[in-house]
Amino acid sequence: MANNEKNKLKIIVIDDNVEIHRDFIKTLTTSNRNSSLDDLATQLFETSNNNTPSSIVLPQFQIDTATQGQEGVERIKVALKEGQPYALAFVDIRMPPGWDGIETIKHMWEIDKDIQVVICTAYSDYSWEETISQLGQNDNLLILKKPFDSITIRQLACALTKKWELMQKNYQYTSLLKKEVEDRTQDLKTTLSKVEHQAKHDSLTNLPNRAFLLDQLKKTINEATQNNQSFSLLFLDLDRFKLVNDSLSHAVGDVLLQSVATRLQEALRPEDTLARLGGDEFVIILPGIDEQKALIKTSELLRVFNLPFNIADRNLIVSVSIGICVYPKNGNSGEILLRNADAAMYHAKEIKGSNFQFYSDEMSKESLEKLEQEMQLRHALANNEFILCYQPQIDLESERMVAAEVLIRWQHPQKGLLLPLDFIPLAEETGLIVPISEWVLRKACEQNKAWQNEGLPPIRISVNVTAQQFIHQNLVEVVSKILHDTQLNPEYLELELTENVIVSNIEVLNTIGELKKLGVTIAIDDFGTGYSSLSYLKKIPLDRLKIDSSFVQHIKSPSDDEVIIRAIIAMAKNLNLEVLAEGVETQDQLNFLKVHECGDVQGFYFSKPLTTKELEGYLKKSLKTSTVIMP
Numbered sequence: 001m002a003n004n005e006k007n008k009l010k011i012i013v014i015d016d017n018v019e020i021h022r023d024f025i026k027t028l029t030t031s032n033r034n035s036s037l038d039d040l041a042t043q044l045f046e047t048s049n050n051n052t053p054s055s056i057v058l059p060q061f062q063i064d065t066a067t068q069g070q071e072g073v074e075r076i077k078v079a080l081k082e083g084q085p086y087a088l089a090f091v092d093i094r095m096p097p098g099w100d101g102i103e104t105i106k107h108m109w110e111i112d113k114d115i116q117v118v119i120c121t122a123y124s125d126y127s128w129e130e131t132i133s134q135l136g137q138n139d140n141l142l143i144l145k146k147p148f149d150s151i152t153i154r155q156l157a158c159a160l161t162k163k164w165e166l167m168q169k170n171y172q173y174t175s176l177l178k179k180e181v182e183d184r185t186q187d188l189k190t191t192l193s194k195v196e197h198q199a200k201h202d203s204l205t206n207l208p209n210r211a212f213l214l215d216q217l218k219k220t221i222n223e224a225t226q227n228n229q230s231f232s233l234l235f236l237d238l239d240r241f242k243l244v245n246d247s248l249s250h251a252v253g254d255v256l257l258q259s260v261a262t263r264l265q266e267a268l269r270p271e272d273t274l275a276r277l278g279g280d281e282f283v284i285i286l287p288g289i290d291e292q293k294a295l296i297k298t299s300e301l302l303r304v305f306n307l308p309f310n311i312a313d314r315n316l317i318v319s320v321s322i323g324i325c326v327y328p329k330n331g332n333s334g335e336i337l338l339r340n341a342d343a344a345m346y347h348a349k350e351i352k353g354s355n356f357q358f359y360s361d362e363m364s365k366e367s368l369e370k371l372e373q374e375m376q377l378r379h380a381l382a383n384n385e386f387i388l389c390y391q392p393q394i395d396l397e398s399e400r401m402v403a404a405e406v407l408i409r410w411q412h413p414q415k416g417l418l419l420p421l422d423f424i425p426l427a428e429e430t431g432l433i434v435p436i437s438e439w440v441l442r443k444a445c446e447q448n449k450a451w452q453n454e455g456l457p458p459i460r461i462s463v464n465v466t467a468q469q470f471i472h473q474n475l476v477e478v479v480s481k482i483l484h485d486t487q488l489n490p491e492y493l494e495l496e497l498t499e500n501v502i503v504s505n506i507e508v509l510n511t512i513g514e515l516k517k518l519g520v521t522i523a524i525d526d527f528g529t530g531y532s533s534l535s536y537l538k539k540i541p542l543d544r545l546k547i548d549s550s551f552v553q554h555i556k557s558p559s560d561d562e563v564i565i566r567a568i569i570a571m572a573k574n575l576n577l578e579v580l581a582e583g584v585e586t587q588d589q590l591n592f593l594k595v596h597e598c599g600d601v602q603g604f605y606f607s608k609p610l611t612t613k614e615l616e617g618y619l620k621k622s623l624k625t626s627t628v629i630m631p
Contacts, residue, residue, distance in 0.1 A: 008062040009161040010084065014072035014104060015092040015120065021065040024090060027150040028061045028157055059161060069095055069104030077111050086115050087164035088157060090144075093121035102134050105141075114167055115140070116160040122146035202276040204254055205261040213275040213283055217334030220273075220285055224327055232294035234284040234301070235323040235341035236264075237349065241280035244316065246471075255311050256318065263304045283338065291326045291358070298322055298356045305354060321348040322356035330359045343367045374430050376412075377423060381436060385411050388443055389609035392618075393462070393580060393602045396594055401618070403460040403494065405602060406444040407609050408436070434468050438478060445486040445493060447612060452492075456619040462494040462523065467501045476514040483518065490519030496546065498525050502536055509539060516541045523580075528564060537575060545572050549583020549603070556588045569596050 013024045064086075066072035072089070079085050089108060093101035101119055108115060117140055119131065132138045142156065200212035208216065217233075224231050238260065245253040257280065264274055264282060273285040286297060301322065308315035323344030331337040343366070344359040351357070380386060390404035410418040427433040441463050448461050469475050483490055495515060502508050502524075512522055523544040528551060547568055554561035565581070572579040581593050584603030593601055610618070 008060045009088070009165070010062045010064065010079065010086045011088045011090070011157060011161070012064045012066065012072055012075060012086045013090045014066045014069060014095070014101075015090070016067050016095040017092070018065075018067065020092070020120075024065075024153065025063045027153045028063055059158060061157060061161070067095070069099030069101070069107070072104060073107045073111065076108055076115065080112050085112055087161040088116045088118070090118045090120055090153075093119055102131065105135055109135070109140075113140075114164065116164050117141050118156055118160070119143045120146060120148075202278075205258055205276050207261055207265075207282075208273060208275040210275070210277050213273070213277070213285075213338075214334045216273050216275075216285060217337065220287055221327060221332070221334065223287070229288055230290040230329070231327050232286040232289040232291070232297070233325040233327070233337045233341045234286065234294070234298060235325075235338070235345040236282040236284070236301075237321050237345050238280035239319040239321055239349070239352075239354070241318075244318075248312065248314070252312050252314075256309055256316060259309050259311065260318070264301065267301055267304050283341070291329070294324050294326060294358075298324060302354050302356065319354040321345050321351075321354075323348055323359065324356060325359045339367070370426070373423075373426055374432070377427060377430070377432055380410055380412070381432065381439065385413070386436070386439065387411055387611075388440065388447065389611055390461070390615045391602055391609040392607045392615075393600050394606050395600055396590075396598060401459065401622075402600065403462055404610075404615060405462040405496075406440060406464075408440050428466070428468065431468065433466050437464070437466050437469050438482075440464075441479070442482050442486070445482050445488045448492055449486045449488045451616065451619060452488075455623070456616070457622045458492055459619070460492050460494050460521065462496055464525065465495045465497045465501075467498075470497075470501060470508050470511055475511055476518070479515060479520065480518055483520075491521070494521040494523055494544070496523045496525040499527065499536075502540060512540055526582075528568060537571075537577075542575075542577055544578040544580060547579065547581045547598075552581050552583045552589055552593075552603070553585075555586075555592045562592065565592075565598075566596050569598055573597075 011024075011028065013021055015021060064075060066075055069091075072091070076086055076089070089105075091101045091104055091108075095101065095104070099107070101121070105117055105119070108117070119141070121143065122145070128143065131141070131143065135141065142160070144152065144156065200209060200215075201207065202209045220231055223229075238256075241253065241256075244256060257276070261274070261276065261282070264284070268274055268284065271287050275283045275285075277283055284301075286294060289297060302320065305318055305320050308317050310316075323341045323346070325331060325337045325341040325344065327337060330340050340359040340363070343363040344357045347363055348355045348357040357363075387409050389407045389409055391407060392401040393403040393405060394400065395402045408420055408424075410423050412418050424433065427436050444461050444463050448459070452458050465475065469478075479493075479495070482488075483493070497508075497512075502512075516522060521543040522541065523546055524542060525546045526548040527545045528548050545568060547565060551561040551565050551568075555565070556562075569579050578599050580600040580602060581589075581598050582602050584590055584593065584601045584605045586605065589603075590601065590605060
């Protein structure tokens with residue numbers, strides 16, 4: 001069918017009189033105009049009254065006919081199927097020998113409920129009320145009494161086809177709205193699904209996270225209880241993962257975690273749950289696995305790490321420590337099982353190198369003790385239970401004190417004075433080392449400035465800086481603020497850091513450069529005991545090397561330590577660095593260091609660590625001389 005035919009509104013005339021068909025076709029396709037039709041078009045098509053009738057575009061109709069109701073209904077059925085439905089039907093009330101008009105209309109509306117209908121009748125077979133009662137609706141129906149003129153036919157055709165058009169547009173618009181609502185609803189469902197997934201899954205590995213894990217543990221506990229079964233919970237932690245992050249970058253560490261997640265997932269059953277808690281910690285739920293089977297499965301998982309991980313053109317060998325809990329033997333809730341598996345994992349780590357441990361009650365006691373110690377440590381920081389001591393540093397040429405290393409002690413309410421080895425490891429493990437180290441730095445600077453304000457001879461104080469301060473703190477900002485707050489001249493502050501701090505994180509080099517700009521002195525502590533390359537010494541803006549006491553102790557003993565000390569002193573001189581030897585305790589050690597021109601020394605030969613009052617006493621005695629006397 002041509003496009004202009006498709007655009008015509010379709011009307012069907014169902015009447016057993018063929019002459020009637022011709023009259024309808026003539027009336028609805030005539031090109032003659034009259035004012036009545038023009039007025040109707042003006043109203044129907046919202047044409048301005050200023051327009052002339054000739055500007056009105058009247059609808060075009062395609063007129064089809066049928067002589068019997070069955071034939072007409074079949075035409076309507078085919079048209080609807082082809083997507084070209086009729087807008088209007090003129091139906092005669094009597095069409096012997098077949099269906100009458102009422103029966104025909106019933107069948108029409110069963111097929112196409114939207115078609116508009118005009119009943120044409122010269123008889124009183126049915127009243128209006130009877131017609132409506134028979135057909136069940138009146139909004140798509142008009143009755144036209146014969147005889148009728150062409151104007152009436154045209155008016156009805158224009159009005160009812162326009163109504164049908166508006167209904168179709170309304171259906172389309174409603175359909176579009178419905179589709180938009182459905183699309184938006186689906187988008188919302190998709191978004192909500194993503195949000196729910198993100199809330200319950202780790203963004204890096206796409207594994208379930210802690211929230212998902214705890215929910216799954218509840219379900220697994222319920223199922224195990226109902227079925228009187230056991231299940232196992234494995235807590236995995238990668239060994240020395242921090243070294244990968246610090247030395248190769250966090251990006252490499254992320255890829256490693258993703259690779260580990262993939263390998264572990266491939267080694268598990270469909271019913272098992274693998275989750276990532278964060279960092280390098282993974283947890284596995286093994287439904288229906290008792291203690292004996294858990295042992296076998298854990299051995300399989302350890303073998304997963306036998307092959308290296310190829311990442312960034314490197315073959316990384318990674319080991320893992322695994323803690324194992326069994327329900328209900330080791331706990332009756334998800335939190336307890338998780339905590340106990342974590343404790344077992346830490347015990348596995350102490351064995352070192354791809355090991356596992358089953359949980360025992362003794363581990364829980366140790367965990368509680370550690371938690372109690374952490375609480376005491378936090379209390380100590382909040383209540384100023386820490387105190388500072390100072391170990392003098394002596395210039396060998398003048399044998400006078402030129403500086404002092406700051407050392408921390410804990411005045412424990414019950415245990416008395418505790419040395420750093422008694423609490424610093426726990427502080428490092430819990431992260432409290434960062435605020436404790438900042439407290440030491442601030443108190444030391446305050447005290448040094450207070451001595452200077454009293455008119456005592458100025459000395460340089462040396463404060464240790466930890467690796468965690470570089471990682472978790474804006475160290476440059478912290479040091480700058482403390483110097484500003486205390487008004488201490490930066491030349492009287494030395495910051496000590498170990499070789500391993502520098503090697504483990506290349507970004508430390510930039511931080512050291514910024515610290516040097518503040519005017520403080522930078523020293524490498526325990527030099528010679530780390531794993532650094534000597535090439536770093538050329539890149540770092542250092543001022544001093546501190547020879548570790550382990551070398552000094554073996555002076556005059558059968559060892560290579562004297563050679564190492566001489567080499568360090570010679571290298572430092574060539575690099576224009578000061579040198580200090582730690583742990584000097586004997587005259588032989590002192591003589592050796594003098595002969596080889598070591599600049600400064602520190603150790604019990606000269607002085608033990610002094611309290612604030614003791615060091616202040618020495619400084620006051622030094623007022624009689626131009627420099628600080630030796631203790």
